[in-house]
Amino acid sequence: MEPFVEYGQLQDDTDFTGANYHSMNVRNSNKPDNKQETHSYHGDGGTRASHQSSESANGTPANETINGVQNDPQNNGQLDFSTNNSRQLDKGDSGDGDKPMNGLEGGQATAEGPGPGPVEFTVEEAIDQLGFGRFQIQFTLIDSVLHMTESGELMLLSILGPELVCTWQLEHWQKAIISTVVFFGYLLGAPLLGKFADKFGRRKILNIVGVCLFYYGVLTTFSPTLIWIIILRGIVGACIGGVGQVNVLYSEFLPSKVRGFWLTVVSFFWVIGAVYVTAVGLFVMPTLGWRYVVFITGLPLLIYIACTYILPESAHYYAACGKREEAMATLKKVSEVNKKPLPEGTLKVGVQEDQRGTFRDLFQDKTTSFTTVLLVFIWFSMQFVYYGVILLSSELFAKGNVCAGKEQNSTGGCLESCDSLTRADYASMIWTTLAEFPGMFVSLIIIDIIGRKKTMVVQSIITGIFIFMLFMCTTRLWLTVYLFVARGMISGALQTVHVYTPEVYPTHMRGLAYGTLKSMGKTGSMVTPFFAQMLLHTSPKLTLSVYAGLCFVSCIFIMLLPIETKGRKLLSSVKTVDGGISGNIQT
Incomplete structure (x- = not known):
């Protein structure tokens, strides 16, 4: 026996x-x-x-x-x-x-x-078990370089415009076009590159974007005329539209419990990029001129290009395509770097599809359609106000106008005047840029406590209040304080919508949705120069009312969003019978 x-x-x-x-x-x-x-x-x-x-x-x-x-x-x-x-x-x-x-x-x-x-596990479950480790730290540092570059290229507009007005004797409408064409390029590039990222992979698109952004940024320094500036900055804008895919890729490697936290942490490098470019303008513009400022702005991209080999393709992307072996190879790499084991069993993957993330998917059912429409307006209003505050800062400091609410009856001389930024102006812009740090810090603290929606609402309301305070005639110090708080709060709200968007859409359309909504937001950025750089000189009260009013209206749209993504796992596909994106399957 x-x-x-x-x-x-x-x-x-x-x-x-x-x-x-x-x-x-x-x-x-x-x-x-x-x-x-x-x-x-x-x-x-x-x-x-x-x-x-x-x-x-x-x-x-x-x-x-x-x-x-x-x-x-x-x-x-x-x-x-x-x-x-x-x-x-x-x-x-x-x-x-x-x-x-x-x-x-x-x-x-x-x-x-x-x-x-057999036992099956999803990519999300694997990422949660592997946790946040050395792999995510490496990715955070690489991601931060792209965030710095995107911020720097856009911040460059606020210091390049006033300089070109004086150097090439431009009028203010021409200065506004330089800013607008960048956002127009972004408007075209973001959804197109987002669709390509869903079809061909996030990593491939990011590598192409990094090389092209550096190349055309350097070419801008050799522009002989305004038309060349417009063409090359438009291409740069299209490339910047693809940089946002790094947020999608990064979010797909983050454990669900800390995703909101670390996506907010990375946004601090956006602020560092803006401060970096403003500091370059402060020290380089008066001595070497705008061409060297443009060149130095793009140098951090060399770090990203040199480190791209470290980044693997998204396991979420592979799983959604039905590529189990490739997804497992990515997860094993994360496991080796983090020195943690994968779950036991077989990786669950989707069915490979020829069509990956079409624009129709954004409106395929009531819940998804409603969410998309609301986010279009939210992205538009926040981008409009955010870049409006940036441009308002340089315009108000350059004019030396500490009474923004006072109407001006100038007939044109003011519009054609040359107002180069002084060292004091650059110093004030650095202070207002640093405001984004406390704004991001507020988001970092409350985003996983009160949720994404309430975080956006609170910060949008505070932004609107402090924009209205610019109506008061006051000293330069208080003008800086008002702009400081307004910029800090709107940057925090904008970062929160950056966190919310890739969380609410499933893998097969996440890149497309994120790129499309960011491009819709850039229509606000494209329009805002005509308010902050033109209408401001004619009717400051109307200009400030538009910016503050949009802050309050956007709060209504935010509260109408049907889904709160705090603590929600990333999703892979859509069950339209269960109410669209509210019934997604986890990967």
Whole structure:
């Protein structure tokens, strides 16, 4: 008689090779006194095994036999007795051993139905188990370079415009066009590159964007005329539209519990990029001129280009495409770097589709359509106000106007005047730029406490209040304070919508949705120069009313959003029958 092994001591990977075990008895002592259960496992050293079970209930035997358990021929004849292939005896089946059990004849029993099958895990579950480790830290540093570059290229507009007005004797409408064409390029590039990222992969698009952004940024320094500036900055704008995909890729490698936190942390490098460019303008513009400022602005991209080999493609993207091996290779790389094991079992992947993320998907059902429409306006208003505050800062400081609410009846001389930024102006712009740090810090603290929606509402309201305070005639110090708070709060609100958007859409359309909504936001950035750089000189009160009013109206749209994504896992596909994006499947 083979020795008994206590029930529960067997592991899923126990080797039942016939060379080691001819038979084994397993006794379950966790039974009532009047019931005993014994399981016998027999291996013939080849490819078959039998499972016999007997249970005594009030002295009446019950027998169970499961034959033909196939072992893995590539695992040295090891037999599989894992819990997924075993059947628990139905405690109601007692009596004659020849009595059919669970509808099966002759005492033969198998698992009911097809059985539970192998254990599966999703990409999201794997990322959550691997946690935030050295891999994510490396990614954070690489991601930060692109954030700095995007911020720097856009911040450059606020210091390049006033300089070109004086250098090339431009009028203010021409200065506004230089800013507008960048955002127009962004408007075209963001959705197109987002669609390509969903179809061909995030990493490929980001590599192309990094090289092109550096190349055309450097070419801008050799522009001989205004038309060349407009063409090249338009291409740069299109490239900047693709930089946002790094946020999508980064979010797909972050554990769900800390995703909001770390996406907000990365936004601090956006502020660093803006401060960097303003400081370059402060020290380089007066001595070497605008061409060197443009060149130095793009230098951080060389760091990103040199480090792109570290970044793998998104496992979420591979899983959504049905590419299990590629997704597992990515997850194994994260596992090796973080020195943590992957979950046991098989990775769950989707069905490979030819169509990846179409614009129709953004409006495929009521919930998704409603969310998309609301986010279009929210992105528009926040980008309009954010870049408006940036441009207002340079305009008000350049004019030396500390009474922004005072109407001006100038007929044109003011519009054609040359107002270069002084060192004091650059210093004030640095202070207002630094305001984004406390704004981001506020978002960092409350985003996972009160949620994404309420964070955006609180910061938008505060922004509107402090823009209205610019109506008061005051000193330059208080003007700086008002702009400081307004910029800090709107930057925090804008960063929160950056966190919210990739969380609310599923993998197969996440890049497209994020790129499209950012491009819709850039229509606000494209329009805002005509308010902050032109209308301001004619009607400051109307200009400030538009900016403050949009802050308050956007709060209504934010509260109407049907989904709060705080603590929500990333999603892979859409179940339209369950209410669109509110019924997504996790990966």
